[in-house]
Structure formats: structure tokens, C-alpha cells
Amino acid sequence: MSDERIIIRRARSEQRRPRPPKDKPLGFGRYFSDHFFATEFDRKNGWHLTRIEPMRQLQIDPAAICLHYGQEVFEGLKAYGGKNGEIFLFRWQKNAERIQNSCKRLMMESVSTEFFGRAVKSLVLLDREWIPREAGSTLYIRPTIIATDPFLGVRPGDEYAFFIIVGPVGAYYAAGFNPVSIWVSDHDVRAVKGGLGEAKTAANYAHSLCAQQKAAKLGFAQVLWLDAIEHKWVEEVGTMNIFFRMKNDEIVTPPLAGTILPGVTRDSVITILRHWGMKVTERPISIQEVMESSKSGELIEAFGTGTAAVIAPVGSLSYKEQEIAISDKKLGDLAQRLYTYLTRYQWGEEEDIFGWRERIDQLDLDQLTNP
Numbered sequence: 001m002s003d004e005r006i007i008i009r010r011a012r013s014e015q016r017r018p019r020p021p022k023d024k025p026l027g028f029g030r031y032f033s034d035h036f037f038a039t040e041f042d043r044k045n046g047w048h049l050t051r052i053e054p055m056r057q058l059q060i061d062p063a064a065i066c067l068h069y070g071q072e073v074f075e076g077l078k079a080y081g082g083k084n085g086e087i088f089l090f091r092w093q094k095n096a097e098r099i100q101n102s103c104k105r106l107m108m109e110s111v112s113t114e115f116f117g118r119a120v121k122s123l124v125l126l127d128r129e130w131i132p133r134e135a136g137s138t139l140y141i142r143p144t145i146i147a148t149d150p151f152l153g154v155r156p157g158d159e160y161a162f163f164i165i166v167g168p169v170g171a172y173y174a175a176g177f178n179p180v181s182i183w184v185s186d187h188d189v190r191a192v193k194g195g196l197g198e199a200k201t202a203a204n205y206a207h208s209l210c211a212q213q214k215a216a217k218l219g220f221a222q223v224l225w226l227d228a229i230e231h232k233w234v235e236e237v238g239t240m241n242i243f244f245r246m247k248n249d250e251i252v253t254p255p256l257a258g259t260i261l262p263g264v265t266r267d268s269v270i271t272i273l274r275h276w277g278m279k280v281t282e283r284p285i286s287i288q289e290v291m292e293s294s295k296s297g298e299l300i301e302a303f304g305t306g307t308a309a310v311i312a313p314v315g316s317l318s319y320k321e322q323e324i325a326i327s328d329k330k331l332g333d334l335a336q337r338l339y340t341y342l343t344r345y346q347w348g349e350e351e352d353i354f355g356w357r358e359r360i361d362q363l364d365l366d367q368l369t370n371p
């Protein structure tokens, strides 16, 4: 019953959006392209009214379930503009699977991997001139699903909207690839077992703001989250997964045990490190072990991973009045090597040995939209 043909309504010239100013850094999440993708679901019609249209404000009922009870999930991925005009996507199927899992957790209607892929590719191709060409800049892609039925009762929605917006974002490290200072939160937690930690859903971020503000007031860039029960086990850093490199070249990262987000970058980094012959262990690591192994010289690097930053080296950790410096607060060589390899891979400058890259600039928009 679903109608997944995508109707395209192109922006007229006066509906085009202003281009980002050339003399200012792009930053992150400030600029959006000329069009957006949207489709709607109800029990009778399945997904229907599927279209790409000029960017505009959404119309939503003030009683919509997502606004009151938080039925919302999202994704984040990027389109990369290659040197010779190529456009690449990186492991977008993982984002499709993850939004399906997030939907399951929040009792929401989801979309198929195939539909997700066609929607992303069609929008990126239509707005291809928005892909920035400066080194390290990308087109950020934000797919979102919300429950839209106007009903003030706590139950899963029967009506949903799936929309995608895209916009140019700058290299995360406009000011250079500098290690960040981290504050360990031993009071506020991000997620608890049985909660929403595995889902990419708005509540997790609303929930993280007060610890992030405490960290910022104390002069730190990001929060390191500990587990919610013992306040002992390391979970994530800000909105990134975290890795520790020990002297014996064992690389440790917390396991996916229900409270942390299964990052696509995390999975890619684990695969690459193993391919390079390094030992990666997914195991619980306590904050005590991190602090002690830093003092004993065992810990030689720490870094976060996520689509936005790719690799974020950690320069220092502050936990209960104690501060440790990691890699002398300098960029570690493994973080550097991973960043270089992964970004070259995403931009089509490394061989696609894992089958992670898809070149989409030669796809036919008519075929994508009329399967």
C-alpha cells in the first residue's frame, strides 16, 4: 500500500536559500540546502505523500505526540565531495539499520533500508551544488522520524513523518586537530540499562545538557559519562564513543551493552585497527583503571569517535579533583593515523577494501525517485 515514489518539486529561484558567507567558517548545523525530503505515514496508507520540496517550515499540530512525549529518532551521516566531482556516501546502510533499531525501542514506525537509501541519495543529488568543496567540509545529512498524531495520551503514535534535511558543515577542526579537555561526570549520567542509551533519540541529548553546562563552566570541552549504577565504568564522551590505547598496543573500548550508542565510526575504527594487526578489546573499563594506567604510563592515548568529528583526541581527563594529561596533551600518533586514513577513505582517496563507500554522483535521479 505504501507509495514510495518520490515526487520532486524544485525550488523556484526566489525560494532558493542564501549561500553561507564565504568569509566565515561554516561551523556545524547552521546552514541548510534548498530542499528537504519528507514523507508521511498513517495506518491506512503506509508511507505516502513522499516528496522532495523547497525547504520550508513544517506544519505540525501543537498536540503532536512527538512534542509532548518525545517519540523522535534521528540519524547523522555525511556526503563527501571528491576531487574530481565524485560524491560519496559512507556506510549509510548502518544508519538505516540504526534508525530502525531506534524506532523499535521507541515503538515507532520505521522505514526500510532501501527507502532510506533512495531518500538520502535523491536529496543529496538534487542539492549537490550545496556539497562544500573546501578540504574537510561535507554535506551533513540529518534524517528524522517523529510521531505526528494530535493526541495527548501516552501511547505510541499511529501517524509519523520521516524527513531529511541537509546542509554544508565545516571541518570539525577548523582551528587545527587539537586534543580536548574532558570532565568526568560522577553525578549526572547519560543512560541507564533498560533505558534509551542505545537509541539515537532526542531525550538522550536533552538529558545531557546540564552536565555539559557544568563541564563548560569549569572550562572543559566535553563530558565523559560513567555508568548509571556504580558510577565506575566508562561509557562515552560527549556524543562520541571512546577508545583507550595502552602501552602494549591493546586498544580498549567499552562494549555495546545497552547504554551506549553503537557508533558507525566506532565500528569502522575497530575494523581498521584489527586490519592493521592491532588488538582491540571491547570490555568494561573503569575510571580508576584509566586514572591509574595514566599515572603508571600504561595509557598512551585516548580519543573519541563519531561522524561529526571523525576522531577527537582527548588531551586531559579531570575526575574528582584529579587531572591527568594524556599524550602530554598532544595529538597522539594513532589518532592522527586513524583520522587521516578514515577521512581519505571517505573522500575516495583510499582503496575501498571493506566495501564501505558508495559513489552516487552517476546515479540517475529519475530512477531513484521512480523505482
Ligand SMILES: *Cc1c(COP(=O)(O)O)cnc(C)c1O
Pocket: 076, 200, 236, 238, 239, 240, 241, 261, 262, 263, 264, 265, 266, 305, 306, 307, 308
Ligand atoms: C551519534 C552518536 C555517536 C556516534 O555515532 P556515529 O555513527 O559514529 O556518528 C556516539 N554517541 C552518541 C551518544 C551519539 O549520538
